[in-house]
Amino acid sequence: MERMSWDSYFMEICNTVSSRSPCISRKIGAIAVKEGRFVIATGYNGPPSGFPHCVGMIEDRVIRNSPPYENQSITLEDSAYVKICPRKAKGYKSGEGLETCPAQHAERNVVCEAARLGHSLLGCIMYINTNQVCRECAKAIVNAGITEVVLTGNIPYPESGITGLEVLNMCRVNIRIVR
Numbered sequence: 025m026e027r028m029s030w031d032s033y034f035m036e037i038c039n040t041v042s043s044r045s046p047c048i049s050r051k052i053g054a055i056a057v058k059e060g061r062f063v064i065a066t067g068y069n070g071p072p073s074g075f076p077h078c079v080g081m082i083e084d085r086v087i088r089n090s091p092p093y094e095n096q097s098i099t100l101e102d103s104a105y106v107k108i109c110p111r112k113a114k115g116y117k118s119g120e121g122l123e124t125c126p127a128q129h130a131e132r133n134v135v136c137e138a139a140r141l142g143h144s145l146l147g148c149i150m151y152i153n154t155n156q157v158c159r160e161c162a163k164a165i166v167n168a169g170i171t172e173v174v175l176t177g178n179i180p181y182p183e184s185g186i187t188g189l190e191v192l193n194m195c196r197v198n199i200r201i202v203r
Contacts, residue, residue: 038055041066042130047069051068070128111124119158155175159191162195174200
């Protein structure tokens with residue numbers, strides 16, 4: 025039996041870390057790895073410790089089967105209540121309306137956890153189970169001294185101006201894509 029690669033191994037850890045996220049929209053996990061083997065800190069997207077999850081969260085009624093058509097009667101058994109992200113309920117797209125969300129991205133939570141525990145991230149590799157990095161997270165990654173970011177794809181975060189991937193490139197942080 026063939027052993028999995030280090031990249032696959034660390035991405036699996038990111039996937040496990042992301043399962044702790046209380047986010048309704050997306051569950052993202054990130055880890056900082058030192059010397060190619062040691063996990064220094066982990067993080068997932070979510071609000072600060074002790075802060076309620078999805079403040080102002082609304083429940084929306086949805087149809088379980090198909091959308092209602094004219095003159096179609098819908099019974100209570102045909103519908104259910106689901107939790108909806110407050111940003112999405114307000115019509116924001118990915119990357120928009122972040123000021124209305126109490127959550128912090130997984131990447132910044134890794135940097136914060138490492139600082140809280142007194143661990144340097146200088147020279148570390150950050151693995152993130154997503155295909156994009158926002159500008160604010162990219163700046164935190166650069167300033168923490170992380171030298172490489174490993175992603176599952178290469179789709180720029182939908183933000184105006186300079187993107188997170190451009191920040192990483194300009195600051196000579198290596199970006200690798202694994203599938």
